[in-house]
Amino acid sequence: MGNFLQLVHNENIKIYKRARSWVMLGILVASAILISILWLSFGGRDTSMWEVMSTESMILFMLLTIFAVVIAASSVAEEFASGTIKLLLIRPWSRSKILLSKYVSIMLFAVLLAAVLFASTWLINWICFGINSAVSLDETQQMLLFPGSSGPFAYMLMYYGMKLLSLAVTLTLAFMISTIFRSGALAIGLSLFLLLGVNNFVLLLGYLEYEWIDYLLFMHLDLTKYIGATRLEDGSNLWFSLGILGAYYVIFVALTWYVFNKRDVAA
Amino acid sequence: MAQPVVRLQNVSKRIGGRTIIDRLTLDLPLGEVFGFLGPNGSGKTTTIRMMVGLMSMTEGDIWINGHSIAKEYEKAIRYVGAIVENPEMYKYLSGYDNLMHYARMIPGITEHRVHEVVKLVGLEGRIQDKVRTYSLGMRQRLGVAQAILHKPQLLILDEPTNGLDPAGIRELRDYLRLLAKEEGIAIFVSSHLLSEMELMCDRVAIIQGGKLIDVRTIRGAESRAETARVIIEVDRPQGAIEALQASGLAPVQEGEQAIAIETDREGIAAANAALVAGGIKVYGIRAHVKSLEDQFLEVTGGESIG
Known part of the structure; x- marks a missing residue:
């Protein structure tokens, strides 16, 4: 009954009709431009565009994660806070599908952010460093910066792919917290704390000899280590990490949907 | 229904x-x-x-x-x-x-x-x-x-x-x-x-x-033949009560210048006729219909939070 895409369309409107989403996209692009111009004015043009793009992407993906978490955390929580959840739920749709439409719109927004970041860093650095470039990466440099792949462009695509995979898990976590606690602030705070704060302990934790540490979510959120220049010698591999992330993902999704379906809406 | x-x-x-x-x-x-x-x-x-x-x-x-x-x-x-x-x-x-x-x-x-x-x-x-x-x-x-x-x-x-x-x-x-x-x-x-x-x-x-x-x-309640409390303003309440008692009604005094009776529509007309025949001046007749508020307070006992 009805068309599910219409629900997603509704949720998209709620994201894109608000100034904050466009401010986020603007900040992302502006930051990329700023870093490139600073690099250009202090470092000159003796750099490969790929090197700048890779560094920029690494820094700005952190910013992108924060933005996406804000959107993911506010989607359900704001409906509760403003009371609009009541009018949203009393339609001929199951709660699961309404929640799914929100989830889909969040994931689409995250992909859009990543695509914009990719395109803008690529374009800006091509303009700043790429046109008539005197620098060409030799074999060793290429191996160092972009190992095991067929060229820098393919490497960057893979890098974004890995980042998006772990972003999806992070966003699902934020979505779960906001659905269960109905508080956007708590969801944003908690997910970012776990993400930024705990990530700093990950390296420390890695030295501990406990078996269970290998099963912590945060040991596996950085998938780029499997394609990067600095391979960690911790014995883990990509498939093990994906397996752990997948297990957490299933638990997050199951909890989120269970709680949302059971809840008495008394806002 | x-x-x-x-x-x-x-x-x-x-x-x-x-x-x-x-x-x-x-x-x-x-x-x-x-x-x-x-x-x-x-x-x-x-x-x-x-x-x-x-x-x-x-x-x-x-x-x-x-x-x-x-x-x-x-x-x-x-x-x-x-x-x-x-x-x-x-x-x-x-x-x-x-x-x-x-x-x-x-x-x-x-x-x-x-x-x-x-x-x-x-x-x-x-x-x-x-x-x-x-x-x-x-x-x-x-x-x-x-x-x-x-x-x-x-x-x-x-x-x-x-x-x-x-x-x-x-x-x-x-x-x-x-x-x-x-x-x-x-x-x-x-x-x-x-x-x-x-x-x-x-x-x-x-x-x-x-x-x-x-x-x-609620709708249609007014048109039904129900008895209501009717207040009649008169110049001499005592005389009015006697006049009405003579015609078989049971009036009570209501304040200084009025009496009250429980009756239906026809009763009101009859009471008025009896009063006029008895030489009592009638200044006003109004039926006191219980408002929903009265009924509501009656059934809920006036409590605010149950």
């Missing part, structure tokens, strides 16, 4: 051992404006939340057009349009975008229908403005608009006159009566504004402490 479009059967809600709603049973026919009256905290909003599936029922079930809210929610809710508490809308969207949002969720609602509804609630001039800029009255109208968008058979309005000015209240009242009569839909209105309910509703259910206390018919 017409076929009931809504049937609440033995509906109970308990939260943590506390009974919020206690075995509520109600039938609502099409074409009637049904009032749901109760003091604050009596369970009005909880009942409405259960009727639209926002809250689960601990016991019992609610059927809308034969579909169970608990088991066939998506089918049952199609026939329902509602405002639960305040009409909260997406403030960062325009009124029109808000309506389109809800229109997209139900198949078959055209843009033409949206415009029709906008015109109906009188928001044509401001529909493209952001809801943030709306007054409470305008939001209430927008709330009504989203509720009737899909031509529901049951319209549930929680405190619909909140924030409306007298003209707005009157307009809404006339409109609801029109909807009930012309479109033949059932309208379920909750309120604690007694006088408002009296003007708006055909029947009123009174709820207190989660229990249904009474269901009363």
